[in-house]
Amino acid sequence: MIHRIGGPREAATNETSPKNKRLHLRTRFHVLEVVNAPRVRGEPRHYALERALIDTGRLTDSEIRSVCKEKIETLEHWLRRLIDDLLIPAYGDYFQYVDSTNNRLIRKSLSEQVAGRQLREPSRYPRKIDAVLLEDAVDIICKPELYKAHFRGPLKDAFPDGLDEARTFLIRLLPARNHLAHANAISVRQAEQVVCYSNDIIDSLKSYYRSMGMQQSYNVPLILKITDSFGNVFTRSQLRPCHDGGIMIGFLDTDDMFLRPGDTLILEIEVDPSFATDGYKILWTSTKPWDKSPLTDKRVVIPITNRQVAQQFDVQCRITTNKDWHRMHMGADDFLMLYYKVLPPLE
Secondary structure (H helix, E strand, O other), rough: OOOOOOHHHHHHOOOOOOOOEEEEEEEOEEEEEEEEOOOOOOOOOHHHHHHHHHOOOOOOHHHHHHHHHHHHHHHHHHHHHHHHHHHHHHHOOOOOOOOOOOEEOOHHHHHHHHHHHHHHOOOOOHHHHHHOOOHHHHHHHHHHHHHHHHOOOOOOOOOOOOOOHHHHHOOOOHHHHHHHHHHOOOOHHHHHHHHHHHHHHHHHHHHHHHHHHOOOOOOOOEEEEEOOOOOOEEHHHOOOOOOOEEEEOOOOOOOOOOHHHHHOOEEEEEEEOEEEEEEEEEEEEOOOOOOOOEOOOOOOEEEEHHHHOOOEEEEEEEEEEEOOOOOOOOOOEEEEEEEEEOOOOOO
């Protein structure tokens, strides 16, 4: 359920954990500390910390914007995923879908805006859904027919009273999102709304995806998206299958992605966020390892040296859960392989 500012969640924060704990919130700028941050029992610790840092004035305006911008971006990701996952199986290209009475599923002006963004920046928006902004996602989700048929279930924990409640609280996030998009300040109240409302919506969607995952034969975290230092964004559906359920992509014939010694290749993966990050491990490797490899973060920085020169330089990434069984024969639960051509150094 949405915790309204000044409502149930604030009242509940009078009940603290048995022991006083020093909590940490890592932003892009600092690691800030709050001692004795009030916390709802059973609530993820970082939620209480986010609110406490905002409420106690421990963050500067720029730091509040950073925390809230990341929260909004995470929410947008979840809503885009939800829309695509539910509407594609039902309608195919739902942006162009027209029913038997010639009514569009998505209004024409929104479809044209999305198509225009994708046309202008295809590498940034590889799929139409990637070009959907928060206000667009709210427009799609809160269309009465779509909410009733598709979105009510996944959002019921956040909005138990249904569509009107969902529309009210989602729309309240839009002014803050627009301010953040233009590097403008937001009020403390808006920051509280961003943190509290977003967390409740994301938790509802995580619960939904966990329940859906339990219905699969192998409920394991998969790599959903890959970004690189060339400005490319690839979703899982764009990559080819390899091995026993892994994915791969090669750039051996892509001239503007050839590498040479002295270059730096940066890759970042996005793993299914419905899985806790402490429940699996990430491992980046290669048959032509680079300095400081293997690495274990979602983001990897690879300095290209003479050692990587080859017609086919491979970068491998494995996801392995902490369970005593694994989906793949190799002992991992997901696998990504990328191939690059590394030319010799210029003489």
